[in-house]
Amino acid sequence: MLRKIIHIDKELCNGCGACARACHEGAIVMQDGVAHLIRDDYCDGLGDCLPACPTGAIRFVTRKAAPYDEQAVRRRLQAKAAGCSCPGSAAHTLRTDDAPAAPQPGGSCPSQLRQWPVQLRLVPPNAPFFDGADLLIAADCSAYACGDFHDRFMRGRVTVIGCPKLDDFDYAEKLHACLAQNDVRSITLVRMQVPCCGGLERAVRKAIEASGKDIPLHTVVLASDGRIVG
Numbered sequence: 765m766l767r768k769i770i771h772i773d774k775e776l777c778n779g780c781g782a783c784a785r786a787c788h789e790g791a792i793v794m795q796d797g798v799a800h801l802i803r804d805d806y807c808d809g810l811g812d813c814l815p816a817c818p819t820g821a822i823r824f825v826t827r828k829a830a831p832y833d834e835q836a837v838r839r840r841l842q843a844k845a846a847g848c849s850c851p852g853s854a855a856h857t858l859r860t861d862d863a864p865a866a867p868q869p870g871g872s873c874p875s876q877l878r879q880w881p882v883q884l885r886l887v888p889p890n891a892p893f894f895d896g897a898d899l900l901i902a903a904d905c906s907a908y909a910c911g912d913f914h915d916r917f918m919r920g921r922v923t924v925i926g927c928p929k930l931d932d933f934d935y936a937e938k939l940h941a942c943l944a945q946n947d948v949r950s951i952t953l954v955r956m957q958v959p960c961c962g963g964l965e966r967a968v969r970k971a972i973e974a975s976g977k978d979i980p981l982h983t984v985v986l987a988s989d990g991r992i993v994g
Contacts, residue, residue: 776821786816794934889941928963939971
């Protein structure tokens, strides 16, 4: 059917994410730092996102599009809410720098993980463990490549992990929120020597720049055998 629906100009989009936050139907998501309309039938055509956009990247067009499906939107929002309420993703501190690590059976190396959750897409930006933290941002694969990852990189740091190639998620937006709402002292980025990890590094640098804060960044590049190559 022909109907009025939003159009997003990717060249004008600055990746701020304001439109995604303004869309009550969840029709807009951030992918690779740019806003996307994920499904026509999620867009009600009312345009709450238009005034939120600071660059004028969103406008109305009339084109063939699936009709707005209120039931589909309700199911999507309910599923999203159910996922966010999972007890396993509740933020909490596991240990502090001053607390001794719990002894491990068989004399194995103790974990240096200080908080939960660790997946970047799950951590709430206002989690108390971010404030005053030295932050470790690590590619998912890095801990598997580096045998002494806990002692070398995680000790004394709050750790978050992610993979921009696998996640349909805007890391830059989430990291910006974490940095804007907290006094993060430093960032260590551990990434692999593969092209897709460049997306993680770009997201980190973009978030620091958007925060307007002078946060020291140290980047470590690992080869697949765990050697530091950069």
